[in-house]
Amino acid sequence: MSDQVNTGDVDEYTALVGREFPGGQYTIEPWRAWLVADVLGDDPYDPTPHPLLAWMASVGGKGLTWDELFAWFGASAADGPMFGEHRTTFHAPLTCATYQVSGRITSFDRKVGRRTGTFDIVGYEFDLRRAGEKVATCWNSLVLPRQNISGKDAS
Numbered sequence: 001m002s003d004q005v006n007t008g009d010v011d012e013y014t015a016l017v018g019r020e021f022p023g024g025q026y027t028i029e030p031w032r033a034w035l036v037a038d039v040l041g042d043d044p045y046d047p048t049p050h051p052l053l054a055w056m057a058s059v060g061g062k063g064l065t066w067d068e069l070f071a072w073f074g075a076s077a078a079d080g081p082m083f084g085e086h087r088t089t090f091h092a093p094l095t096c097a098t099y100q101v102s103g104r105i106t107s108f109d110r111k112v113g114r115r116t117g118t119f120d121i122v123g124y125e126f127d128l129r130r131a132g133e134k135v136a137t138c139w140n141s142l143v144l145p146r147q148n149i150s151g152k153d154a155s
Contacts (some may be wrong), residue, residue, distance in 0.1 A: 022063025061101030084141030
């Protein structure tokens with residue numbers, strides 16, 4: 001196993017900070033809000049959609065697939081990417097409506113752990129707008145392992 005990590009790609013990936021997602025739209029339908037509330041043990045008859053739907057709308061309207069996002073950072077689903085952190089900030093109440101989704105990459109950090117080896121943390125955020133009004137901002141991070149199954153650096 002190599003103790004050396006290829007850092008040439010770090011500058012390339014850091015340069016992606018600020019890159020915009022294609023974006024799109026997502027409609028929170030009443031039936032979907034009902035199902036999500038029911039699955040989560042919330043009141044499915046409450047007319048206010050569960051806050052989880054803000055995240056679902058943001059990733060559902062990002063304008064590209066997960067595989068395409070991973071590829072921006074030289075990764076794939078086969079590498080075992082993991083969901084990191086999440087934070088949603090509401091600026092207005094969530095309703096069953098159509099939302100415009102826009103987003104961007106906000107950070108890139110390469111880390112090396114004694115037990116985990118080399119991995120990258122990618123921060124990204126999405127804004128949800130309804131009729132031009134910002135309703136929510138969803139910030140997330142992805143953890144991208146940079147070791148393959150044999151333990152050799154893939155980066």
